[in-house]
Amino acid sequence: MNKPFKPDPRVETLRDAITEANRFIRSATKAKDSLSNEPEGGNGNKAYAAAKRSSMDLTNALVAVRNPNGTR
Numbered sequence: 001m002n003k004p005f006k007p008d009p010r011v012e013t014l015r016d017a018i019t020e021a022n023r024f025i026r027s028a029t030k031a032k033d034s035l036s037n038e039p040e041g042g043n044g045n046k047a048y049a050a051a052k053r054s055s056m057d058l059t060n061a062l063v064a065v066r067n068p069n070g071t072r
Contacts, residue, residue, distance in 0.1 A: 020054070020061040027054040037064050 031051035038045065 006042075010068060013068060017058070017061040017065050020058040024051070024054040026057045027051040 027047070028051045031045075031047040034045055034047040
């Protein structure tokens with residue numbers, strides 16, 4: 001009898017990391033464009049804050065790729 005197909009959980013982990021990486025790239029691009037239109041020494045803006053947040057989310061997704069068992 002054939003075993004039921006069980007997808008590799010690493011594939012889903014990599015998909016999550018790719019999704020977060022793409023989100024970060026989009027967010028960072030918006031922040032770069034926004035900051036280039038702002039006078040130097042400005043207080044930052046929502047686009048920059050969103051890029052920082054997506055950077056943290058990407059970091060967390062990459063932790064799962066590097067450490068799939070969740071142990072340290």
